[in-house]
Amino acid sequence: MKIAVCVKEVPDAGPARRMDPDTLRADRSGDRSLNPFDLNAIEAGLRLKDAAGDGEVVLVCMGPDRALESMRRGLGMGADRAVLITDEAAAGSDLVATSYVLARALEREGADIVLFGQQASDSDGAVLWSAVADRLRMPVISQIAEFDVADGRVIAKRQTEFGYDRISAPLPAVLAVSDAVNEPRFPSLKGIMSAKKKPQDVLSLADIGVEPDRAGTAGSRTTVSALSPPPSRGDMQKIEDDGSGAEKIMEFLLERKLV
Numbered sequence: 001m002k003i004a005v006c007v008k009e010v011p012d013a014g015p016a017r018r019m020d021p022d023t024l025r026a027d028r029s030g031d032r033s034l035n036p037f038d039l040n041a042i043e044a045g046l047r048l049k050d051a052a053g054d055g056e057v058v059l060v061c062m063g064p065d066r067a068l069e070s071m072r073r074g075l076g077m078g079a080d081r082a083v084l085i086t087d088e089a090a091a092g093s094d095l096v097a098t099s100y101v102l103a104r105a106l107e108r109e110g111a112d113i114v115l116f117g118q119q120a121s122d123s124d125g126a127v128l129w130s131a132v133a134d135r136l137r138m139p140v141i142s143q144i145a146e147f148d149v150a151d152g153r154v155i156a157k158r159q160t161e162f163g164y165d166r167i168s169a170p171l172p173a174v175l176a177v178s179d180a181v182n183e184p185r186f187p188s189l190k191g192i193m194s195a196k197k198k199p200q201d202v203l204s205l206a207d208i209g210v211e212p213d214r215a216g217t218a219g220s221r222t223t224v225s226a227l228s229p230p231p232s233r234g235d236m237q238k239i240e241d242d243g244s245g246a247e248k249i250m251e252f253l254l255e256r257k258l259v
Ligand SMILES: Cc1cc2nc3c(=O)[nH]c(=O)nc-3n(C[C@H](O)[C@H](O)[C@H](O)COP(=O)(O)OP(=O)(O)OC[C@H]3O[C@@H](n4cnc5c(N)ncnc54)[C@H](O)[C@@H]3O)c2cc1C
Pocket: 006, 007, 008, 025, 035, 037, 038, 041, 060, 061, 062, 063, 090, 091, 092, 093, 094, 095, 096, 098, 102, 115, 116, 117, 118, 119, 120, 121, 122, 123, 124, 125, 126, 127, 128, 129, 220, 222, 223, 224
C-alpha cells in the first residue's frame, strides 16, 4: 500500500503569531518545526503500512528549502521518503495555489491513501484537504477519530459537533485525521540517525509540471490588502507587571467582589 502524508513546516508554537507588515504574510523568520497535527497523520500512515505488511509512506510538503529539516522528524518516526516542492515562484501561495501544487505532486505519487492533519497550527484553515481531494477527484473524510482499511475501502468514524458519523469510501481516498486518532511515536535514536540517509527529493514547480502562473501570488485568488490589530475591548483594563502585578489583579477582583 502506498501512503502519501502531506506535512507543513510552521513557526514554533511558543511565541505569539506575528504578521510581517511589509509582505502582509505570516512572519516565518523564527524557529520552525513540523506542524504538530501532522504527526498524527504520519503515525496513522506508519500504522497502516505496518498493518498491510508492506508499502511505502512518503511525506509531501510545499515550502521553503529549509522545510526539509522539519520533514526529517517524520523520516525519523519511520516514513520512507520525503518530497519537498520548493520554488521562489511558490511563495505567497494561497489555498487555491497551494492545493493545485500539492495535487500535481500527489498525482505523480499515485498513492492509495493521502493523509492530512486536521489543520495547520499557523493558519488554522482546516480546509486544504478538501480542496486537494476535489482537484484529485477523490473522496475525502475529515476529522477522523478512528478508521480501518479493508477490501479496497476505508471505514472511518468522523467526529462532529453532535457525535460521530460513520463513513465508508472507496480507495484511493483523502483522509484528514484528528488529533484524537492516535498518539504519535517519538523518533528513536536509530530513526533520527537514519533520517538523513533516506531519499529526499527536492523538486521545482517545473519538475512537477506546474505552470508558473498557477502558483505563488500569480496563481492565488486572494490578496491581503491591509493588516490591523484586533480592536481592543472597551471593558478591558491592561495591567503592566512592574512587580506589583499580582497585587493589582487582586485589587481588581476584590473591587468587583469576584473573590
Ligand atoms: C495571500 C496569501 C498568501 C499566503 N502566502 C503563504 C506563504 O507564502 N507561505 C505559506 O506557507 N502559506 C501562505 N499562505 C497560507 C496558505 O494559503 C495556507 O498555508 C494554505 O492554504 C494551507 O492552509 P492552512 O495553512 O490553513 O492549512 P490547513 O488547511 O489548516 O491544513 C490542513 C493540513 O494540510 C496540510 N498542509 C497544509 N499546508 C501544507 C503545505 N504547504 N504542504 C503540505 N501539506 C500542507 C497539513 O497536513 C495540514 O495539517 C498564504 C495565504 C494567503 C491568503
